[in-house]
Amino acid sequence: MDIGYVLSGRYEIEELVGEGGMSTVYRAYDRVLARTVAIKILRDQFSANEASKGRFRKEALSAARLSHPNIVGVFDVGSDRGLDYIVMEFVAGRSLEQEMKGFRGPMPVLKAVGIVNQILDGLWHAHSHGLVHRDIKPHNILISSDGRVKIADFGIARASSEADLTQTGMVVGTVNYTSPEQAKGDVATNKSDIYSTGVLLYEMLTGKLPFTGEGQVAVAIKHISEKPSPPRRANPAISPMLERAIFKSMEKDPARRFQSAEEFKAALMLAEGAYIKRDADVKDDTIVSGAAGSATKTFRKVEGGGIGMKDRGKGGYDQKKALRNLIILVSVFVLVASAVAGGIYLAWDRWMDVDEVKVPDVVGMNIEDARVRLKELKLNAAIEDSRYDKSVPADSVISQVPAAGTSRKVNSDVELVVSLGPDLGTVPDVIGKDLREAGIILEAAGFTVGENVFEYDPAVPEGKIVRHDPPAGSMLDKGMPVTVVISQGPSPTIAVPDVIGFDYKEAESLIKAAGLNIGLIIEAVSEAYPKGTVMAQTPVAGTEVDSGSLVDLKVSTTAQSMGAGSGDGSKKFEISYTVPKETWIQEVVMKVNDTYGSRIVFGPKSLKSGEGVVQMVEVFGSGRIEVWVDGSLYKAYDV
Missing domain, CATH: 1.10.510.10 (Transferase(Phosphotransferase) domain 1)
Structure with a gap:
């Protein structure tokens, strides 16, 4: 803003007097009311921001509601050439x-x-x-x-x-x-x-x-x-x-x-x-004294008078009496000193005759067990300090002085430092907070922010905490990290690609490239599609779904590839399944639905990692063979 410019034809800018985060403040002259005012002008970078302009206008409205000698008054608000401004009381000082x-x-x-x-x-x-x-x-x-x-x-x-x-x-x-x-x-x-x-x-x-x-x-x-x-x-x-x-x-x-x-x-x-x-009391206790021509001195009052020599009377100072008193005092001192020295000698002599014992190792022991062990050797357990230690259980000894094996006289103290156990704290609730706020709250509680995991969540705004591990209310060692899951907002939708007619491997690549995953695979006998070709898909092509959604596929096969006829209207199929190596144990069941109804042809049976099953399944007429793993449908064959 140029000096001399007149805002709205009324306020003449005279001097820049201050700058803030959002605005610049000038001293100006109000030509209408002939007075000096302060003008606060919103900075250019905020003028284009409607939120900032709204906040700036709300400032004026808020402050204009106030009229008090200890609050800077607001006189006017306006806009000139796209610049928003507030006219305020100018405070000289x-x-x-x-x-x-x-x-x-x-x-x-x-x-x-x-x-x-x-x-x-x-x-x-x-x-x-x-x-x-x-x-x-x-x-x-x-x-x-x-x-x-x-x-x-x-x-x-x-x-x-x-x-x-x-x-x-x-x-x-x-x-x-x-x-x-x-x-x-x-x-x-x-x-x-x-x-x-x-x-x-x-x-x-x-x-x-x-x-x-x-x-x-x-x-x-x-x-x-x-x-x-x-x-x-x-x-x-x-x-x-x-x-x-x-x-x-x-x-x-x-x-x-x-x-x-x-x-x-x-x-x-x-x-x-x-x-x-208090200040007045101090002044009342001060006595000013002095004489003409001399410097004035101050003295504190002393209650009860001072300490001085007693009145010696007319006789003056009695030197003989003083000498006699001095001799008596010296004699008494010598006697007392001799008695004290003798007592010290006897005490030292007795101390030197006291038995010595080897200090046992009580580090790691429960404090009560340590007391008992020391008492057995006529030693005293003295707790010198207690502190948190996550490696030493609560009420156990962390260290001792003197060290184990040191010789000490009986009835001596052994100083112990006892553990309070790990310094536990309660994990605060930071769900709904942003990462910065969560960090402040967690650090204030004695924890740190651990791994940041991001996931889509339609109910939680982007950038806010969806959940954290451990959850709120859990007890956790101070200093340990808390993993937070941060919302990326609603998941973007993806159109399911059309994979009908594609080879299964090609279809799988197209689905994964689109950000989706393969769901259930159903194999069905077909004379119209070559073996391994996708015959149908769910959801159908073009459906909008969330990222990571599952797409089920029906893939063609032939009767010859699965089994052979038995001559009595039935066909036999060889069905196999192997438990993945990364899985410890699974329960496997094989079912058939055909002309004769539904029946289990294998299982339920628990198989360990790497174990497999090969089952010959007979189907009468048209039917379906299903493989179930841990209660969920793994694969189906329409035959």
């Missing part, structure tokens, strides 16, 4: 981000609390109108030249009464200040803004963020799973009451946070009052 950099460390307690109280006033107004900001951060907090704090950029504000504005699962906002529920991709609420404001206060009072890491995902995981370091460690000026308020605002569970901005502010005002009283 600087951002909280710039204010914090000026301190190069912690901000004074009362100043930080005062700024946050104004932020909470603005948030309370927005929340009462059903709006959640969702991106509270120093860059979006402006401080005017007269000290007024204003919340800016409701660009990703969400009207909680309009669910279509922001989808669950879309993480919007700045990860350094994001709430745990936003990091998981859940819907943000007013308590999400309270969390972000708590993070802001933490940073202002300590000069550092509560969570840092390599990359946004690492920081997001810490917001979900880790507790922040106590801010008083970084800044002792923070009172315990104020620290408790910060921790409450940053609870992982929204239900345990302050339930409103008003409640958060009330807690800060109590802490602020306690801080002011």
Whole structure:
């Protein structure tokens, strides 16, 4: 945007003042109302995107509903030469981000609390109108030249009464200040803004963020799973009451946070009052003393007076009495020292006479068995530590000090480290989440994302998790991978090719090339088709089916190739089947349907891998021979 250009014949562009992810902000002059305003213009790359333009317009409508001294006001919205823009209140001052950099460390307690109280006033107004900001951060907090704090950029504000504005699962906002529920991709609420404001206060009072890491995902995981370091460690000026308020605002569970901005502010005002009283008490305990022409000095009051020399009276200092007292003290000291030395000598002598034993090997033993074994040798089992170990069963000894075979005096301690077993965790439910969200949730629970398997699913949107292994609620060792199956959306349909008249091998190649699979093969005697030719197919050619569907084929054969006539109106056929080598065992049955009805001519019989059967089957008149494997029809012959 050129400086000097007049938007819609009214707003004269004067200066570029800031740039955001979706928009650019200029200072401009309103020629109609003769005032300075801020103009936010949607970037060119988003202007062609209807979703971005819709979100930009919703920002204006959302912010226009608010009128509060701690929220940047919205005056107008419009479009010029295809550029969408919002006209806002111009705040002469600087951002909280710039204010914090000026301190190069912690901000004074009362100043930080005062700024946050104004932020909470603005948030309370927005929340009462059903709006959640969702991106509270120093860059979006402006401080005017007269000290007024204003919340800016409701660009990703969400009207909680309009669910279509922001989808669950879309993480919007700045990860350094994001709430745990936003990091998981859940819907943000007013308590999400309270969390972000708590993070802001933490940073202002300590000069550092509560969570840092390599990359946004690492920081997001810490917001979900880790507790922040106590801010008083970084800044002792923070009172315990104020620290408790910060921790409450940053609870992982929204239900345990302050339930409103008003409640958060009330807690800060109590802490602020306690801080002011403490500061006043310190000042009251200070005594200023000095004389004309000398430097003023300050001293702390000391309750109960000081320690000094007693009044010696008129006689002054008695040297003889002091010498006598000194001799008595030295004599007593010598006697006590002699007694102590004698006691130490006797104790050492007795210790040296104590029997020694060899320390047994108790590593791998159950702790109770280890206690018994050590007690038998008059040694004590001292549990030094307990830790998770997936290779050592729970309540078993991982290590010992001293090592087995070492000589130790009886009644000595043997320090043991005992296993808590594998560090198990409950697999969370990530069905319906996208891969990024699933990764954050699984890593927060102590697991990793394992193999990614993709499959078509008509009911689950593309990119979302269909299922995972192990399933939700399963107990799994921490650090283990969870395999996720990701939806590719509905399966694309494929037209079944026409393979009638083709040799079976050619037909098989055509079907597989189309992305389909061979189903049931039925062999039938035919005089019209050469042996091995496809006579019929199901589904018929041209039918639209899902990728990977089965196509059943009827393939021609001849009576001579299958068997021979017996002269009494019957024919005999040699039917064979062999269990595949990769299969351990199968149950095989052969059936006949002919003029005399249905009957079993072989089985049921269990055959092991590699075993086969060759059965001569007699058929009277026209009929059908079927081979069934493990309860499913494997092959049929129409004869």
